[in-house]
Amino acid sequence: MNSAPPDGGAALRAIGWPFPGVPEEAGDPAWAAAMAAHPQARPARVMAQHRSGYLVAEGPVEGGAVESLPEWQRPKFPPEQRPAVGDWVLVEEASIVALLPRRSVIKRGAAGEHYRQQVIAANVDVVLVVCGLDADFNPRRIERYLLLVRGGGAQPVVVLTKADRADADVDAALAALAGVAGADVPVLAVDARDRDSVAVLETWLRPGVSAVLVGSSGAGKSTLTNSLLGSERMKTGEVRSSDERGRHTTTHRALIPLPSGACLIDTPGMRELKPTGEEDLAEGGFAEVEALAQQCRFRDCRHEQEPGCAVRAAIESGALDPARYASYLKLRDEVGAAAGKLAGRRGSKRDEKALGKAPNKRLDDRYGKR
Ligand SMILES: Nc1nc2c(ncn2[C@@H]2O[C@H](COP(=O)(O)OP(=O)(O)OP(=O)(O)O)[C@@H](O)[C@H]2O)c(=O)[nH]1
Numbered sequence: 001m002n003s004a005p006p007d008g009g010a011a012l013r014a015i016g017w018p019f020p021g022v023p024e025e026a027g028d029p030a031w032a033a034a035m036a037a038h039p040q041a042r043p044a045r046v047m048a049q050h051r052s053g054y055l056v057a058e059g060p061v062e063g064g065a066v067e068s069l070p071e072w073q074r075p076k077f078p079p080e081q082r083p084a085v086g087d088w089v090l091v092e093e094a095s096i097v098a099l100l101p102r103r104s105v106i107k108r109g110a111a112g113e114h115y116r117q118q119v120i121a122a123n124v125d126v127v128l129v130v131c132g133l134d135a136d137f138n139p140r141r142i143e144r145y146l147l148l149v150r151g152g153g154a155q156p157v158v159v160l161t162k163a164d165r166a167d168a169d170v171d172a173a174l175a176a177l178a179g180v181a182g183a184d185v186p187v188l189a190v191d192a193r194d195r196d197s198v199a200v201l202e203t204w205l206r207p208g209v210s211a212v213l214v215g216s217s218g219a220g221k222s223t224l225t226n227s228l229l230g231s232e233r234m235k236t237g238e239v240r241s242s243d244e245r246g247r248h249t250t251t252h253r254a255l256i257p258l259p260s261g262a263c264l265i266d267t268p269g270m271r272e273l274k275p276t277g278e279e280d281l282a283e284g285g286f287a288e289v290e291a292l293a294q295q296c297r298f299r300d301c302r303h304e305q306e307p308g309c310a311v312r313a314a315i316e317s318g319a320l321d322p323a324r325y326a327s328y329l330k331l332r333d334e335v336g337a338a339a340g341k342l343a344g345r346r347g348s349k350r351d352e353k354a355l356g357k358a359p360n361k362r363l364d365d366r367y368g369k370r
């Protein structure tokens with residue numbers, strides 16, 4: 001049995017431990033099994049990479065450096081399987097002994113010399129997609145964020161800031177997003193500077209929830225964070241020191257406990273989301289465009305000059321917004337290009353003939369030959 005922490009798990013809960021109660025009551029069979037296999041270990045949450053190891057937290061105040069599992073340091077170990085910010089690990093002494101299975105993940109495609117996937121954050125329950133109701137308001141950008149965060153297992157919530165501004169047209173924005181966000185994505189308009197106004201978000205920020213903010217520069221993410229923190233605000237910059245062995249003094253920028261009981265994960269990677277190639281345009285918010293394409297007379301219709309094209313007909317009748325369709329095409333190409341690189345990488349790793357062609361063919365079927 002894992003030893004119960006003296007506070008019954010409250011410290012872990014403040015940094016997003018997803019279950020009420022003490023750790024050995026982990027409400028997830030895979031987690032419970034991993035914990036049973038390491039009875040001396042304590043759960044901790046990854047805040048950052050740290051030299052060859054990681055900085056982890058066991059509560060809202062302290063963080064410490066721990067050693068990584070040796071296999072994670074092998075150059076060929078798949079980077080997306082190494083711990084990332086938000087991952088839960090089991091720690092014994094000052095070493096990680098296990099990574100608890102991810103409940104959700106936000107990844108991005110990273111093009112370099114070799115195509116890779118990067119895990120930006122793990123175990124994120126809620127993604128707040130922040131966009132200002134000023135000149136920055138852009139349904140296309142929101143559409144893009146929704147596509148990139150869906151599929152990873154997190155719930156997106158669109159937060160329209162600057163609703164208090166004289167030039168904000170809340171009704172027009174909600175109308176523009178009606179076909180974009182879908183019934184499963186809440187859209188809320190707030191004054192991010194006002195604590196009472198942002199309180200509507202607390203429905204999604206309950207204890208045990210881990211949330212991240214995405215949105216372009218100036219959208220109001222820091223303002224929103226400070227309002228959600230309310231009177232706790234000062235704690236974010238607080239530095240505590242500790243003499244315990246193996247402990248380092250650190251601030252808790254990566255995991256920010258909120259008074260509502262949720263935990264905000266703040267990591268720079270959230271600023272640059274790019275398709276991984278695994279996104280699904282139908283599930284990612286473009287179901288109606290994909291459904292239209294199914295109705296074209298020709299299965300390989302390019303929606304250009306072909307007769308019987310349902311997509312063009314919908315644009316002409318006003319049923320499909322041409323800007324949304326243009327955005328769909330652009331994202332489809334981006335996802336398709338990333339998917340091609342992903343398939344190429346997977347193919348080159350195994351038998352080119354056996355596996356390399358199959359994913360490419362599947363992608364051609366889905367997205368057309370490019
Ligand atoms: N009137 C009004 N101003 C807001 C609101 N939200 C943010 N602002 C202002 O917009 C500016 C940018 O807000 P930030 O919170 O710094 O934006 P950010 O998303 O954190 O920007 P980066 O740190 O560059 O990513 C600041 O001057 C805020 O005061 C709002 O709801 N209403």
Ligand SMILES: [Zn+2]
Nearest residue numbers: 296301303309
């Ligand atoms: Zn067509």
